[in-house]
Amino acid sequence: MKCSNPCKIFGAYQALGGIEDSVVIFHSVVGCHFANMSFHLTRDMEDLRQTCTVINDRDIILNGENSLRLAIENVISLYRPRLIIVITGCVTEIIKDDVDRIVEEFRKRVDVIYIDGAGFKSDFEKGYEDALVKLVKTFSIKKEKSKKPLINIFGMLYDDYKRKQDILALNEVLGDKVDIGFISASANLESIKRIAYADVNIAFGRGIEACRFLKDKYNQSYLQMDYPYGIEGIKGFLGVIADTFNIDYSETIKNLEENSKEAFNKIYSYLNSLYGLPVCVVGSYSRARGMKRFLEMELGMEVVSFGIREKSLNMEEFIANVSSSDTALVFGSSFDGDIADRLKVPLIPFDYPVYDRVSISNTPYIGEKGAVNLTEDILNSIMMGVKNRGAFYNEEDMYIW
Amino acid sequence: MKQKYYEELSMSMYPSALLHRFGVNGKVSGSIYAVGEMKEVIPVIHGPRGCGYHYRYSARRRNYPYYNVISSEMEEGEIVFGGEEKLFQTIIETYRLYSPKLIVVIPTPVSDVIHDDITSAVKRAKDKGINVIGIKSELFSHRDKSYSAKRFKEVAKQRFGESKNLDFDIKGCGFTEVLYSLVEEVMVKTEVIPLTVNIEPIGFGPHGKQVLKEIEDTLRLVNVRVNSYFPSSTYEEVLAMPSVSLNIIRRLRWAKKMKEKFGTLYLQINTTGRYSGIKGISQFYRDLGIKLGIENEMENLVKTKETNALDRTSLVKEKISNYRVMIISRNIQSVPYLIEKYALDYAMDILSCVVILTDKTKKNLDINHSVLEGLKSKIDSSINECSKNTELIINPREEELEELSKNCDVIIGTEDYSFHRFGLPVIHPRHDTMSLSYESYIRSIEKMGEKLESSINKPNLIINKLGYDRESYPLLPHNNIIATEKMWSEMWLHRKGK
Numbered sequence: 001m002k003c004s005n006p007c008k009i010f011g012a013y014q015a016l017g018g019i020e021d022s023v024v025i026f027h028s029v030v031g032c033h034f035a036n037m038s039f040h041l042t043r044d045m046e047d048l049r050q051t052c053t054v055i056n057d058r059d060i061i062l063n064g065e066n067s068l069r070l071a072i073e074n075v076i077s078l079y080r081p082r083l084i085i086v087i088t089g090c091v092t093e094i095i096k097d098d099v100d101r102i103v104e105e106f107r108k109r110v111d112v113i114y115i116d117g118a119g120f121k122s123d124f125e126k127g128y129e130d131a132l133v134k135l136v137k138t139f140s141i142k143k144e145k146s147k148k149p150l151i152n153i154f155g156m157l158y159d160d161y162k163r164k165q166d167i168l169a170l171n172e173v174l175g176d177k178v179d180i181g182f183i184s185a186s187a188n189l190e191s192i193k194r195i196a197y198a199d200v201n202i203a204f205g206r207g208i209e210a211c212r213f214l215k216d217k218y219n220q221s222y223l224q225m226d227y228p229y230g231i232e233g234i235k236g237f238l239g240v241i242a243d244t245f246n247i248d249y250s251e252t253i254k255n256l257e258e259n260s261k262e263a264f265n266k267i268y269s270y271l272n273s274l275y276g277l278p279v280c281v282v283g284s285y286s287r288a289r290g291m292k293r294f295l296e297m298e299l300g301m302e303v304v305s306f307g308i309r310e311k312s313l314n315m316e317e318f319i320a321n322v323s324s325s326d327t328a329l330v331f332g333s334s335f336d337g338d339i340a341d342r343l344k345v346p347l348i349p350f351d352y353p354v355y356d357r358v359s360i361s362n363t364p365y366i367g368e369k370g371a372v373n374l375t376e377d378i379l380n381s382i383m384m385g386v387k388n389r390g391a392f393y394n395e396e397d398m399y400i401w
Numbered sequence: 402m403k404q405k406y407y408e409e410l411s412m413s414m415y416p417s418a419l420l421h422r423f424g425v426n427g428k429v430s431g432s433i434y435a436v437g438e439m440k441e442v443i444p445v446i447h448g449p450r451g452c453g454y455h456y457r458y459s460a461r462r463r464n465y466p467y468y469n470v471i472s473s474e475m476e477e478g479e480i481v482f483g484g485e486e487k488l489f490q491t492i493i494e495t496y497r498l499y500s501p502k503l504i505v506v507i508p509t510p511v512s513d514v515i516h517d518d519i520t521s522a523v524k525r526a527k528d529k530g531i532n533v534i535g536i537k538s539e540l541f542s543h544r545d546k547s548y549s550a551k552r553f554k555e556v557a558k559q560r561f562g563e564s565k566n567l568d569f570d571i572k573g574c575g576f577t578e579v580l581y582s583l584v585e586e587v588m589v590k591t592e593v594i595p596l597t598v599n600i601e602p603i604g605f606g607p608h609g610k611q612v613l614k615e616i617e618d619t620l621r622l623v624n625v626r627v628n629s630y631f632p633s634s635t636y637e638e639v640l641a642m643p644s645v646s647l648n649i650i651r652r653l654r655w656a657k658k659m660k661e662k663f664g665t666l667y668l669q670i671n672t673t674g675r676y677s678g679i680k681g682i683s684q685f686y687r688d689l690g691i692k693l694g695i696e697n698e699m700e701n702l703v704k705t706k707e708t709n710a711l712d713r714t715s716l717v718k719e720k721i722s723n724y725r726v727m728i729i730s731r732n733i734q735s736v737p738y739l740i741e742k743y744a745l746d747y748a749m750d751i752l753s754c755v756v757i758l759t760d761k762t763k764k765n766l767d768i769n770h771s772v773l774e775g776l777k778s779k780i781d782s783s784i785n786e787c788s789k790n791t792e793l794i795i796n797p798r799e800e801e802l803e804e805l806s807k808n809c810d811v812i813i814g815t816e817d818y819s820f821h822r823f824g825l826p827v828i829h830p831r832h833d834t835m836s837l838s839y840e841s842y843i844r845s846i847e848k849m850g851e852k853l854e855s856s857i858n859k860p861n862l863i864i865n866k867l868g869y870d871r872e873s874y875p876l877l878p879h880n881n882i883i884a885t886e887k888m889w890s891e892m893w894l895h896r897k898g899k
Contacts, residue, residue, distance in 0.1 A: 007451030031427025
């Protein structure tokens with residue numbers, strides 16, 4: 001019926017697309033390439049490193065292996081990448097192209113990995129996990145102790161609405177006390193190879209299978225946590241880091257509390273109107289939970305409808321439930337405009353995919369800065385909403401005069 | 402009606418033109434687009450969840466998705482044992498939840514490759530009293546890639562002033578597949594009502610909705626009624642389509658099928674040049690008059706409307722004729738008609754016409770020597786007939802362009818704002834909204850008059866600081882972007898026997 005979650009091929013692309021100096025080849029029909037690209041280009045029109053083997057009728061009859069060879073040859077000569085990521089789609093998995101063999105033919109010339117992205121096999125989460133596991137299995141090397149505290153971050157997506165801003169905010173809040181070695185959705189081949197050097201792996205929900213692999217192979221500890229939205233979210237994250245490395249972040253926490261307070265002072269009265277507000281949150285596991293916690297525990301809202309995509313969310317039932325609730329705002333992906341429009345309330349997009357907003361300024365959603373930016377977006381969305389402006393009992397007047 | 406410039410803006414904000422430099426979407430998007438235009442009709446995509454998820458977004462719906470897309474969510478079991486049962490259950494459940502007047506089952510490459518029996522699932526659902534049709538795939542996955550080049554060649558063969566129909570369609574276009582199936586499976590023969598038309602509402606320009614309303618109002622003056630805009634109608638309106646006397650169309654195949662099945666005549670309006678400018682607008686109504694058997698009434702209407710349009714615009718045209726204009730275009734096939742329109746309809750003094758034809762365009766559109774000569778000859782003819790003093794320059798050097806610009810007051814015909822570097826204003830083509838209504842003719846000329854008076858040179862545009870690639874305008878000249886464009890043309894457009 002209505003799909004709440006995309007398929008494997010999207011998960012694999014979101015896990016690995018952000019690796020610098022890599023090129024993704026969709027060994028599939030044009031639709032898979034175009035779909036991933038259409039979500040990606042609305043986030044970043046400059047960073048474009050993907051292509052397609054354009055599987056056609058002839059490939060179906062013979063096989064698509066020559067198309068894949070041709071694509072890899074072309075990618076080597078045109079992009080000169082350090083890594084080629086071949087992600088297959090449903091059709092090439094059905095016709096059983098021997099992708100492993102083709103990839104092997106090129107391994108002496110360039111690093112190539114192959115991820116099975118067939119949508120009929122599983123969902124986004126499986127695609128994401130499989131891709132990261134394949135990546136670390138293929139490239140990670142034996143641990144050497146890092147001189148400085150070092151962490152890896154999993155669970156970020158290549159096309160997160162605030163990818164670059166959130167990564168920058170994480171680095172800023174950690175300061176020079178701790179380095180991030182590898183961060184999914186924004187890595188390079190060197191950081192992937194040195195992934196086992198880190199002291200701890202932190203998975204913002206996703207990436208847990210790769211963390212488990214690294215634990216088994218290199219005895220690296222790991223921790224799964226919700227996406228650190230809000231002041232308390234980032235404090236929780238810093239708390240974990242402080243405990244792991246015995247570092248004092250109290251000054252950092254004091255500063256971030258002060259800085260955000262300064263911003264919130266300017267809108268103190270508006271904050272009153274958000275308290276107790278019934279809202280809907282729908283998203284992927286760690287994002288939705290992190291957002292729910294921020295909205296409820298920091299802004300004082302009440303999440304009356306809560307949906308997690310990974311849990312085989314039945315969209316028809318979920319939409320019906322939200323529609324019968326008192327929801328005044330919807331937090332979700334751009335596709336959840338479906339719900340917001342039915343209720344004629346604003347949508348605050350935060351979860352993948354976000355394709356109907358641009359974000360080029362340094363306005364993260366993570367941490368204390370994110371708390372300010374999210375609150376700003378929430379308030380502006382309410383004030384700019386098409387409905388409920390103008391006359392109180394005769395609002396249509398605004399369209400006539 | 403929405404504000405027309407906002408309507409056009411919301412369309413251009415969806416980065417379709419950019420995306421199509423690096424790929425085309427699967428034909429499912431065309432099918433979803435067609436079904437999404439209809440009211441009370443729901444599409445069921447027969448494929449894995451990813452197709453049902455993403456095709457909501459990229460079906461010519463600007464940034465507003467088509468939320469009501471249902472998926473049969475095929476999984477491994479369906480791949481092995483067939484998905485007919487799951488499709489059947491999905492149709493039943495869709496009907497139970499949404500009670501649409503029609504369900505349209507759209508195949509995907511996955512259902513095509515396993516040869517799933519859509520017809521049988523559809524028949525079973527029909528037997529249960531559900532109104533459902535299945536779309537038949539003409540081609541696997543995507544449309545015929547040679548369409549643009551073939552069309553280009555046909556256009557080049559035509560002489561300027563000659564305007565016969567280009568008698569072919571895009572094979573494997575999902576949109577066309579749906580229209581064809583609606584004719585074949587939904588429409589039923591009914592009594593024909595004289596002086597009624599259906600209109601395929603595509604290609605009426607950036608302010609198309611307004612133009613269609615104006616055409617409808619004009620036709621009403623000769624007692625012609627628009628029955629439906631196909632497929633942008635209700636289910637009942639589609640059902641009643643065979644009751645009209647004439648279809649006004651762009652795409653040929655569905656109209657041919659209607660003619661074959663119901664005897665419905667059609668007028669195709671994607672001919673090059675025949676319907677451009679005031680002459681073309683009048684020709685459009687005259688052709689309609691002939692097809693509808695009301696030549697005399699229509700001729701009277703045309704005379705009145707044409708005279709009014711010419712009277713209303715004569716003063717503005719006088720002002721426009723004082724401006725010395727340079728046309729710049731990267732679209733060589735449209736240049737003869739640009740010259741005709743700007744010279745005859747707008748009364749512009751066209752000093753020079755610059756055509757930019759890159760090697761990449763020649764390769765992508767398969768423009769060989771004879772095609773190029775045909776196109777040049779058409780441009781020469783249009784200059785001879787419409788604007789004798791216009792100098793034609795193809796691919797001038799920077800110094801030549803600079804020299805030409807010194808004698809001109811304004812640049813038109815291009816979306817390349819870098820030409821502000823010559824110190825002249827550049828008027829965006831969005832202000833030229835002349836279409837098939839007399840009102841659009843008047844509006845466009847008045848708007849152009851306004852723009853010529855008010856436009857100024859803007860040497861500090863941020864967009865011009867980005868340094869676009871001149872061969873692949875308007876892409877940035879970054880290696881990965883250019884490589885991705887080249888990859889696409891190597892893997893798709895130019896791939897022969899590799």
